[in-house]
Amino acid sequence: MKRILFLIGLVTLWEMVYRLGIWPPFMFPSPLDVVDTLIRGFTTGNYTIALLYSFRRLIIGYVIAVVLGTVLGIIIVSSKTVDETFGTLILSLQSVPSVVWLPLALLWFRMGETSIIFVVVIGGLWNMIMSTATGIRNVDPLLIRCGKNLGYKGYKMFTKITLPASIPHIITGMRMAWAFCWRALMAAEIIGTGHGLGQILMWGRDMGNMATVLAIMFIIAITGFITDNLVFKKIENKVFERWGLSPS
């Protein structure tokens, strides 16, 4: 209820500023213009197609990031040398925004899908590696002792105890990786080419149509919010409850 009132207040304020006419309408569109653009975008199918294109890239990149990240995370914890070398490198790479990789990607993979997907993978990868590694390191030693005691060791111990025990961390990593991939995708699409949401946003800018820009921003925000809160947060809460942890 509070949130709805807040939203209504925000839109009213927006409309009022628009009516004051400080900026011309193409620079500062009214809420109605944006809604109108959104409806038109979806009825003509342009936005739907763009959304599908973006999601295709996102999902391909995300799946690669999660699988690769988990595997690399496991490798990092299994060897001290790898951890001290590669692990440190990852920590420093984590602070590089993934879109910075785009020029390199464009050079390696040319303009097109692959380079954008590459940036998306990079966006989620580091975080996924670190989450997996942290998860495995933080497994309750008692569970490991208990496993030994029940006759588990080596590979079986890892797959039956260590890995399931680190799932809460891995799920959190997956949620964060999704958010990072989503941001990386938008950044890459704005600079790169194709038919995604980012490109439409850039067209809007080039044509001086701020209603389009705002409409796309709205779509990006809503999509991010829905996937994070309604999909990932729910899965995470369920896992945390099952594992007997308090939800974060």
Place this chain on the structure above:
Amino acid sequence: MIEIKNLNKAYGNLEVFKAIDLSIKEGEFVSIIGPSGCGKSTLINIVAGLDSSTGGKVMIEENEVKGTNTDRVMVFQSAALFPWLNVQDNVAFGLKNICKSPQEIKEKVNDILKKVHLYKFKDKYPHQLSGGMKQRVSIARSIVMDPKILLMDEPFSALDEQTRMLLHNELQEIWMETKKTILFVTHNIREAVKLSDRVIIMGARPGGIIDDVKIQVSHPRKSTDSNLFYKEEMVFKKLKGEIEKIAREELGDAYNFEENTVSDRIGNTMGDGI
């Protein structure tokens, strides 16, 4: 069955215990009691193969202990259940290592769950269980593997008095039925005396065995049995040098340390008949 010969354990310069000699017969229920820091938990961990000694050896039926083995299984102080598995899968977890037939696993698991009165809860997950239920699952998970020796490291110390009483009776029943050799570490005198055939008393650092008290009272026992009171008093007197330390640090019971006071005891048996 279990032969502990001249066992030593030290962490660097800090000696935990030294020259422990102990012999446990098959089917015996032996408790180890002592103040915190006497190394009783370390001792049972060495017998389990989860910890290593710095001298001496532990023999199980002529074989020296090297690492863990499913012929002796430990029940930990906290239940240490796997949160991602439901009750029956937790119980089957270790069994799957030594038994391949799914049908047989299922039968054994169901049997043991009935025995510990958890059959209705077999599809529940650990976070849905109470502390006592978790510890029952933990005990079931160990017993279902049919080990020769059951090792228990303060299994009931995290539970409330009523639940503990119930589990004492259940453990007693299980022991009478299966006749397993049980090595039981506790800091609760009453628990040790009520359950075991022998109570081994250990002293503080450097730890060592002070005494070995035989409890010749027939099973099943009731904690209201006067022989048990007498034995409790005996163990209590022998531990007296160390007792104040335990009292302050560990004992969950509202024990009265003045000698020969009976009044408090009546209050303490509450819950036994439930």
